[in-house]
Amino acid sequence: MPGVSSLVLLLHGPNLNLLGDREPEIYGTATLDDYVAFAERHAGEQGLQIEAHQSNHEGELIEHIHHARGRCAAIIINPGAFTHYAWAIHDALAAFEGPIVELHISNPNRREPWRHVSVVAPVASGSVMGFGMRGYELAVRAVADQLAT
Numbered sequence: 001m002p003g004v005s006s007l008v009l010l011l012h013g014p015n016l017n018l019l020g021d022r023e024p025e026i027y028g029t030a031t032l033d034d035y036v037a038f039a040e041r042h043a044g045e046q047g048l049q050i051e052a053h054q055s056n057h058e059g060e061l062i063e064h065i066h067h068a069r070g071r072c073a074a075i076i077i078n079p080g081a082f083t084h085y086a087w088a089i090h091d092a093l094a095a096f097e098g099p100i101v102e103l104h105i106s107n108p109n110r111r112e113p114w115r116h117v118s119v120v121a122p123v124a125s126g127s128v129m130g131f132g133m134r135g136y137e138l139a140v141r142a143v144a145d146q147l148a149t
Contacts, residue, residue, distance in 0.1 A: 006047055008143055009068045010039055011061055012054035013080030019105075026106050030133055035105075039076070039136040046144035048073070058086050065092040074099040074143040076136075083108065083118045094123045099146040101139040104129035 012032060015022060020031035030038075036052045043050045051072065053064050061082070068075055075096060082089055083104070093100050102120045107130030121127055126142055128135045 005071065005073050007049050007051055007072045008043060008140070009064060009072045009075045009077075010036065010050050010052040011064055011075065011077040011079070012052070013061060013078060013082045014056040016078060016080050017054050017056070028105075028132055035133060035136055038133055039140055042137045042140045043144075046140060048140065048144060048147075058082055058088060062088055062092045065089070065096060069096055072098065073147055074101070076101045076103055076139045076143060077120065077124075078103045078105070079120055083120050085119060087119055090119045090123055093120065099125045099143050101125060101142050102127040102129075103135055103139045105132055105135060106130060 017032055019027055019035065020029055032054060036050065039052070040050045055061050061079070065075065075093065075098065077093070077100065079086065079089060079102070083102070100123060102118065102124040108118070118127070125146060128139045128142065131138060
């Protein structure tokens with residue numbers, strides 16, 4: 001996308017502020033700050049910058065998505081539980097012009113059946129799930145590849 005900034009919005013949904021404490025058998029012991037720093041390091045290697053936000057409130061995430069329009073080159077979003085029912089996030093993402101990568105630390109398809117449906121996937125360029133922290137590197141690389149074409 002010629003003329004677009006190198007800024008990538010990295011969004012985290014509800015309860016991801018508890019990473020490191022919440023269900024370490026699923027999410028590990030790394031904190032949200034650890035995940036963001038990891039993404040920033042890999043983004044820098046790709047000539048990209050990360051702007052990271054986390055919220056437990058759907059409307060706040062939507063505001064960040066709206067604010068990214070015309071300002072950010074891409075969005076990487078780990079919507080947490082909003083993945084499965086937040087149609088307003090779906091609609092906000094649909095209004096964003098640029099790559100969108102849906103990201104999950106665990107693989108929702110290997111968990112409870114209610115986690116198997118994503119309302120974000122239909123508006124995402126692609127999804128990365130189940131690779132823990134490594135998924136953040138994969139998401140950044142996917143965005144860099146899409147921006148390069």
